[in-house]
Ligand SMILES: Nc1ncnc2c1ncn2[C@@H]1O[C@H](COP(=O)(O)OP(=O)(O)OP(=O)(O)O)[C@@H](O)[C@H]1O
């Protein structure tokens with residue numbers, strides 16, 4: 001059976017700085033991510049992992065190259081459409097959660113829908129809160145939550161729109177090993193339930209080992225690719 005391609009990237013280049021301090025953060029990267037696939041990206045600090053993820057998620061624009069995400073060529077769209085892609089078709093999870101402190105758990109999770117003037121489906125929200133283990137904490141503010149709980153809220157916010165792909169940048173970087181394992185098993189449940197792909201940057205070898213495929217970046221390039229043997 002042919003695997004359906006969620007994201008297809010070719011010849012992606014992103015540089016920062018000017019003439020004298022130019023950094024090639026992403027240097028001619030090509031890759032594909034398939035439906036329901038969990039891809040981990042590892043590599044040394046400064047190798048371009050976050051920059052690549054930000055390009056895939058439409059947070060930054062490449063200098064050159066092509067990104068096709070869920071059938072749409074991101075590199076061809078205008079800023080307003082790119083913002084729409086970020087809101088509706090991708091979900092981001094960051095190391096430090098980035099929750100809005102004045103919103104409670106369910107308001108933080110529903111935020112992408114609110115920004116789109118869409119109503120949250122009560123049953124879907126209830127099911128998601130249950131999956132996240134946050135039903136009892138649905139009215140709590142982020143300052144009242146543990147790190148693991150805050151990260152689970154941010155995962156809920158990333159998945160509420162059922163995006164074709166979730167992007168996570170060191171989502172366990174601020175968590176202890178128990179919470180890290182919980183977050184990874186939650187991601188796996190979400191992939192299965194929502195049939196979404198997951199691209200995750202991680203420094204943690206034991207987490208990368210859980211992925212279907214592990215890409216290693218060095219100096220802006222993908223220098224190694226391993227497929228998990230089952
Ligand atoms: N906004 C920016 N302005 C200038 N240089 C940047 C910017 N963002 C990233 N860079 C540079 O691009 C390169 C890649 O950075 P990136 O953040 O993608 O690395 P990383 O692999 O995620 O590293 P880490 O593991 O430390 O998070 C680095 O040399 C970094 O200094």
Ligand SMILES: [Mg+2]
Pocket residue numbers: 049050051169
């Ligand atoms: Mg990074």
